[in-house]
Amino acid sequence: xxxLKALLREIISLFVDDGVLALAVLAVVGxxxxxxxxxxxxxxxxxSVLVGGCLLVLVASVLRAAYSKRASRE
Amino acid sequence: MxxxxxxxxxxxxxxxxxxxxxxxxxxxxxxxAVGTTRGWRPALQGSLAGLVVLALLVATLGPAxxxxxxxxxxxxxxxxxLLFGLRWLxxxxxxxxxxxxxxxxxxxxxxxxxxxxxxxxxxxxxxxxIAATAAFxxxxxxxxxxxxxxxxxxxxxxLLLPASVGAVAACGLVLAIGLAVHRPLARVPENALxxxxxxxxxxxxxxxxxxxxxxxxxxxxxxxxxxxxIFLVAGLLxxxxxxxxxxxxxxxxA
Numbered sequence: 001x002x003x004l005k006a007l008l009r010e011i012i013s014l015f016v017d018d019g020v021l022a023l024a025v026l027a028v029v030g031x032x033x034x035x036x037x038x039x040x041x042x043x044x045x046x047x048s049v050l051v052g053g054c055l056l057v058l059v060a061s062v063l064r065a066a067y068s069k070r071a072s073r074e
Numbered sequence: 075m076x077x078x079x080x081x082x083x084x085x086x087x088x089x090x091x092x093x094x095x096x097x098x099x100x101x102x103x104x105x106x107a108v109g110t111t112r113g114w115r116p117a118l119q120g121s122l123a124g125l126v127v128l129a130l131l132v133a134t135l136g137p138a139x140x141x142x143x144x145x146x147x148x149x150x151x152x153x154x155x156l157l158f159g160l161r162w163l164x165x166x167x168x169x170x171x172x173x174x175x176x177x178x179x180x181x182x183x184x185x186x187x188x189x190x191x192x193x194x195x196x197x198x199x200x201x202x203x204i205a206a207t208a209a210f211x212x213x214x215x216x217x218x219x220x221x222x223x224x225x226x227x228x229x230x231x232x233l234l235l236p237a238s239v240g241a242v243a244a245c246g247l248v249l250a251i252g253l254a255v256h257r258p259l260a261r262v263p264e265n266a267l268x269x270x271x272x273x274x275x276x277x278x279x280x281x282x283x284x285x286x287x288x289x290x291x292x293x294x295x296x297x298x299x300x301x302x303x304i305f306l307v308a309g310l311l312x313x314x315x316x317x318x319x320x321x322x323x324x325x326x327x328a
Contacts, residue, residue, distance in 0.1 A: 006211065006215070007214065007215065007218075010215045010218060011218065014158060014161075014218070014219060014222060015154060015157035015158055015161065016157065016161075017161045017164075017165065018161070018164065021160060021161065021164065022157055022161075025153070025156050025157055025160060026153070029153055029156070029283055029287075032283075032284075032287060032289075033287050036287055036288060036289065043289055043290065046284075046287065046289055047284060047289050047291070050280060050283060050284055050287075050289070051280055051301065051304065054156060054160065054276065054279075054280055055304065055305070055308050057160065058160055058163060058164060058276075058305075058308060058309075058312070059308060059312055061160075061164050062164055062167050062168060062171075062312045062315075062316050063312075063315070063316060063319060065164075065168050065173055065174075065316070066168075066171065066173055066315075066316035066317075066319035066320040067319060067320075069173045069320040070319060070320050070321075070322065073320075
């Protein structure tokens with residue numbers, strides 16, 4: 001049972017380390033799908049949202065961790 | 075039959091090879107600790123049992139994935155790759171910026187050895203079971219990541235074979251070096267590898283997610299190289315920025 005729990009925890013932790021990062025990635029994918037479904041915005045907007053959103057999510061998550069490290073030192 | 079293009083196959087082989095290298099080194103450290111502390115029999119028994127579980131998982135998952143419609147498969151795998159790749163890339167950036175500590179194989183080996191030694195003195199004859207379970211857990215848990223990466227980079231466009239070749243090559247390399255030096259492979263530049271793999275997996279993730287959503291990428295598969303370049307630049311720029319923020323003093327207005 002302990003082994004099964006460890007396995008399950010490991011599988012989840014493969015994808016989710018920082019919960020905010022995981023939620024933000026899902027939001028970016030959702031936003032991109034919405035942009036694609038909306039004919040006025042189209043494919044270029046959907047692609048831009050996906051690439052730019054992932055970049056933004058990464059940089060924001062890194063900076064958030066850096067600020068939180070600085071706050072913990074003080 | 076569709077022929078494989080090198081610019082798609084090479085990143086898939088590279089991602090599977092490098093990611094597997096990191097995971098196999100971590101599993102090897104624990105199996106080595108079990109072997110040197112409690113004997114090679116339980117270490118090999120546990121490792122073999124772990125490999126059987128992983129093989130069963132691949133044998134079950136492989137045919138099941140073939141039944142999933144391609145664009146759903148690409149979307150699901152793309153999202154999982156994004157979550158997985160961005161997680162690795164973020165961690166590698168934070169480690170490079172000294173915000174979180176680097177993974178230390180020598181320390182992991184010492185901790186595992188000490189834990190197994192204590193378990194041995196506490197539980198006497200049950201120690202072989204404990205030792206075999208430790209090796210089994212290491213092989214299954216680290217191997218799961220290898221299986222996911224191989225399936226994720228391979229299943230979307232018939233690249234399972236090149237991705238598997240990359241993973242098997244990494245296993246062979248670690249085992250060959252490990253058996254020769256008989257020590258944990260502490261000098262592997264693990265963080266640099268995780269940085270590169272994070273970039274490759276994220277680039278694949280963006281590509282597959284877009285394909286799954288129905289985006290037709292300009293330049294087709296070649297756009298993956300552009301994504302690799304974009305995330306490489308973002309990652310390299312994030313390291314000094316994060317280091318500076320973490321190290322600077324906060325100046326509150328008095």
